[in-house]
Amino acid sequence: MKIIIxxxxxxxxxxxxxxxxxxxxxxxxxxxxxxxxxxxxxxPPPEIDFEFxxxxxxxxxxxxxxxxxPRITVGEIFQTxxxxxxxxxxxxxxxNMPIIETGITFSYSSFSxxxxxxxSQSAKDSFFGETNIQNTIITDDDNAQMNREDYAINFGYTxxxxxxxxxxxxxxxxxxxxxNIDITNRTVTFLNNEQNLFNSHDYTKFKTKGSTVGxxxxxxxxxxSILGLNLGYAWLKTEHSSSKMIVHPDSTSGITIGLRWYGxxxxxxxxxxxxxxxxxxxxxxxxxxxxxxxxxxxxxxxxSLSSIEESVVSFKASLxxxxxx
Numbered sequence: 001m002k003i004i005i006x007x008x009x010x011x012x013x014x015x016x017x018x019x020x021x022x023x024x025x026x027x028x029x030x031x032x033x034x035x036x037x038x039x040x041x042x043x044p045p046p047e048i049d050f051e052f053x054x055x056x057x058x059x060x061x062x063x064x065x066x067x068x069x070p071r072i073t074v075g076e077i078f079q080t081x082x083x084x085x086x087x088x089x090x091x092x093x094x095x096n097m098p099i100i101e102t103g104i105t106f107s108y109s110s111f112s113x114x115x116x117x118x119x120s121q122s123a124k125d126s127f128f129g130e131t132n133i134q135n136t137i138i139t140d141d142d143n144a145q146m147n148r149e150d151y152a153i154n155f156g157y158t159x160x161x162x163x164x165x166x167x168x169x170x171x172x173x174x175x176x177x178x179x180n181i182d183i184t185n186r187t188v189t190f191l192n193n194e195q196n197l198f199n200s201h202d203y204t205k206f207k208t209k210g211s212t213v214g215x216x217x218x219x220x221x222x223x224x225s226i227l228g229l230n231l232g233y234a235w236l237k238t239e240h241s242s243s244k245m246i247v248h249p250d251s252t253s254g255i256t257i258g259l260r261w262y263g264x265x266x267x268x269x270x271x272x273x274x275x276x277x278x279x280x281x282x283x284x285x286x287x288x289x290x291x292x293x294x295x296x297x298x299x300x301x302x303x304s305l306s307s308i309e310e311s312v313v314s315f316k317a318s319l320x321x322x323x324x325x
Contacts, residue, residue, distance in 0.1 A: 065109065065325070066107065067105075067107045067325070068105070068324075069104065069106075069320050069321065071319065071321075072100075072101070072102055073317065073318035074101075074318075075098070075099050075101075075314060075316035075317060077120060078313045079095065079311070080311045081093045081308075081309075081310050084306050085305055086305075091127060093127075093144050093146055094125055095125050096123055097120035097123045098121045100119060101117065102116065102117060104116075111155075112154075112155070113154070114155075114173075115154075116152060117151050119150075126142065127140070127142040141185070141186040142184070144181050148180075150177050152173055152176070153174055153175075156169055156171040157169065157171075161217065165219075166217070167216075170213075171214045171215075172211070173211070174209075174211055175209070175212055177207065177208045177209070178207050179207075180203075182203050183201065183204070202242070202243045204240075204243075206239070207240075208238050209239075214230060214233070215231055215232075216230040216231075222263075224263050225262065226262055227259075227261045229257075230256075230257070230258045231258075232257075232258075233254070233255055234254055236251060236280065237251050247305055248284065253280075256277070257277060258274055259275050261273050267322075270320045271317070271319055272316075274318075275316075278311065279311035279312075280309070283306070284308050285305070
């Protein structure tokens with residue numbers, strides 16, 4: 001029997017974007033005689049956030065405008081990590097983890113480059129199992145500490161699509177995700193009314209890395225704010241290490257879908273609220289599975305791991321400052 005403790009709450013996040021400055025708010029001065037009038041919209045351009053992060057572009061009537069936009073993001077993720085076995089009950093770890101993220105976007109005209117790093121606090125989960133084999137009752141009480149790290153870079157391009165005030169953005173990038181699980185096991189064996197207690201410690205480390213592409217479409221909904229949908233696709237290689245078994249997971253691919261609302265607080269500060277979700281499934285073949293019996297001896301079993309599943313739902317809020325030239 002499994003008892004999974006699940007507590008999910010939404011923490012608002014704030015993301016950095018760069019928006020156009022209205023022409024009538026520019027300092028009054030003589031324009032260059034050969035300079036033509038700009039037809040660029042005064043609405044804020046979209047944020048390019050596909051797999052994990054945002055990139056943005058600030059357009060004004062100035063040619064070759066350049067900006068640097070540092071940001072800070074806070075939020076909450078709900079992660080589930082599952083190991084699916086051929087001849088045994090699946091093992092699933094899940095929990096809510098507060099996160100903090102820092103990043104920076106460099107923008108030039110309609111192009112942008114973004115880089116960020118994200119780290120979570122630890123979440124706790126437990127697994128309880130009981131088996132009865134030949135009058136021997138074995139109970140396992142596993143308690144896990146789980147945390148996650150994410151890193152990514154993205155190159156983006158932004159333009160109008162159907163109207164002067166809507167925005168579509170495209171991105172390509174590369175991302176790395178790391179899941180770390182530390183497990184403390186308490187095994188109790190009852191045989192002929194005698195009890196044996198044994199404690200052990202295990203770990204699992206799971207890593208994905210690979211290329212991503214994405215598209216974002218947003219439309220102004222209130223004053224200087226935009227609501228949009230982003231879709232991303234990733235091709236990932238996987239790595240797995242564990243104290244219990246040797247695993248050779250296959251590469252995988254999957255879709256990320258998200259909803260984002262962002263806007264302008266003043267000429268230099270932007271905000272963003274977002275929710276994103278993805279799920280990856282990887283076929284896996286374990287060379288052998290080992291366990292420590294109640295007598296303290298490490299033994300092997302023919303139980304094999306068939307696949308690994310990982311899913312993440314994130315809620316974020318971010319705040320950014322625009323340095324432009």
